[in-house]
Amino acid sequence: MQSTNSFSSYGSIAKTFHWLTALLIFTALPLGWVADNLAHAVLHSATAPTELEIARAARVFSLHKTVGVTVFFVALARILWAFTQTKPGLLNADNKPEAFAAETVHWLLYGSLVLVPLTGWIHHAATEGFAPILWPFGQNLPFVPKSTAVAEVTGVLHWLFMWVLVVSLVLHVAGALKHHIVDKDGTLRRMLPGLSDVPEPPHQTHSLIPAVAALVVWGVVVTGGWATGKLTPNVGEAPDVQLTEVQSEWQVQNGTLSITISQLNSPVTGSFSDWTAAITFDEPTEPGPAGSVDVTIAISSLSLGTVTDQAMGPDFFDNARFPTAQFKADLYKTENRYEARGPLTIRDKSIDVVLPFSLDLQGDTATMAGTIELNRLEFDVGTSQPTEDSLGFTVAVSVELTAARGQ
Template identity: 75%
Template sequence: MSLSNTSSSYGSVTKAFHWLTALLILTALPLGWIANDLAHVLFDPTVTPTEAQIARAANLFSLHKTVGVTVFFVALARILWAVTQTKPGLLNADNKPEALAAETVHWLLYGSLVLVPLTGWFHHAASEGFAPILWPFGQNLPFVPKSLGLAELTGTLHELLMWVLVASLGLHIAGALKHHIVDKDSTLRRMLPGRSDAPQPPQQHHSPVPVVAALAVWVAVLTGGWAMGEFSHGRHDNGDHDHGDAQLAEVQSDWQIQDGTLSITISQLGSPVTGAFSDWTAAITFDEPDAPGPAGSVDVTIAIASLSLGTVTDQAMGADFFDATQFPTAQFEADLFKTETGYEARGPLTIRDKTMEIVLPFSLDLQDNTAAMSGALELNRLEFDVGTSQPTEDSLGFVVTVGVELTATRTQ
């Protein structure tokens, strides 16, 4: 059997690409569907998943992503090989409607083999943590930032384009079976392993109509998805959850915060996931002492429901984690001290119904009436009864890194 195609039959390389692609697709699709069903449990804040469920979903997603990336590279190699080869003609080229449908489906399949895994890869790169691709080449892509909005957009595109792939695959299989069983021609046999005595196809003319038809299908699917609102909401937030959002009032303070960031970083399945609270207040008194010693105080109130933590935001609000409905705020009341090497905020931190004495070291750049502060500390989530259903670090690490940066000006 020849490695290359002829005008009437496919070569062994093309056949190998065809059946390898089929095997990969028929592996990736069920892996993705099963993993997605498990994800509905993981991202439901009313349900507390077990570590076994999290591990199973992560493993399935990792396998799905790894197979998907493999599909992408195999598809590229297949397309590069195809452009160097003679394309065997259609045996039913005289049947114009059927030939048009067959070529349109082929264009949809080739395009989907690139677009579906590529949008899935973009979604993975834009997301933080959870289910890595099983390879040593890193998890990020150039020019693809970590962004929940971008992750939701590419995730929606991935899902819509996946249905185009599934429909095209179904039509492709139906067409092959129709040729084999009804028409009893050599269309299917010439793609099977081994030699096939396929007849010479009739003379045919290729037009751009199938390409235009395939593009029209993709546009119609994306337009339909937009009309149905698939692009207007988060994929993991159905908007029905009441987290007891606390509306924090402004506080009286000797120093007014001009801008600031209060962030947390967790470790999920060995990968860091960083989020931030958008609503928090700080009442600050501070006077620079001449020597190490007391320097003031700070009273920080944090609206728990204002946390954005990527795809696990809703889960973080659930009863086993922050339980934002019952405990809508966290509180840090601290005294400020100047030390030999810098500054510290020392006092009780209350999260949920647990209070712990903590020390937050920070640096301070004081210029006249403007102060720029930066600090960080590590907390153990179990000390605040956060995530007690996950008592090991198999899926969620114990350490939570808290970071704060702010610029404040002294009130006149």
């Protein structure tokens, strides 16, 4: 059997690409459906999910993503190979409407095989947490920022294009069966392994009109998603608790307050967008007391990728009952650094902690950076996850800020 295409038949390489793609698609689609249901049960459960439930959902989602990325690369290779080959003619080219429909569906399939996994991959790269791709090349994509808006839009596009793919697949399979059972021609046989005795296709020319029709279909789908509001990012909503500005000797000009957890042995980083700090500080000439700080954090302002909603739940931060966290500390200068010492209150637990930090003082402007590691179980966070199989005990909290002395 020849490896390349001819006007009347497909070569072995094209057939291999075809059936490999089919195998991957019919693996990825059910995996995605099962994974979505498992993840929904975990993230929106009325009770705290068990470690086994979380691990199962993450495992299936990781398999779905890994197969999806494989589809992307196989589809690209298949398309590139097709561009180098003779395109076998349609056996029903004389039936213009049917031939037009067949070529349009082929364009929809080719495009969907790239768009569906690509939008899913971008969605994965733009967010944090839950189910890594099972490969050693990292989880991020160049030029794709960690962005809730990007993740939401590409997530919806992934869902919309998935339905285009499903409908195209149904039409493609139905067309193949129609050729084989009703028309009894060799359309399906010439894509099967081995040699097939099929008639020579009639003379025909191929135009770009079916490709344009496929573009119109994708345009209608995207426009419909935009018109219904599905493609409008749901960002910028006011948090449940909005903190008011505090009066302080030092006013925070800018800063970040972030946390990093370990989920399934992979780091997931998020940050709080709403927090205040009332700071008093006078640089001592010798090690000793240097001032105080009172930090209040709006828990609902946390963005933690795909597990943000879960983090707000009763088994974790329980934002409904404990909308804020607080750190009231005295500031000290030591021999070689600075420390903030005092109680940190999360949920209904207060524990004395020491936050070491560096300080760069330039006149009336101070820049600090510090990191502390906490044990989530000491604050009754995630007690339904008593081991580190799915969620690590250690939570790294990092703060960086620049403050100016008030006049």
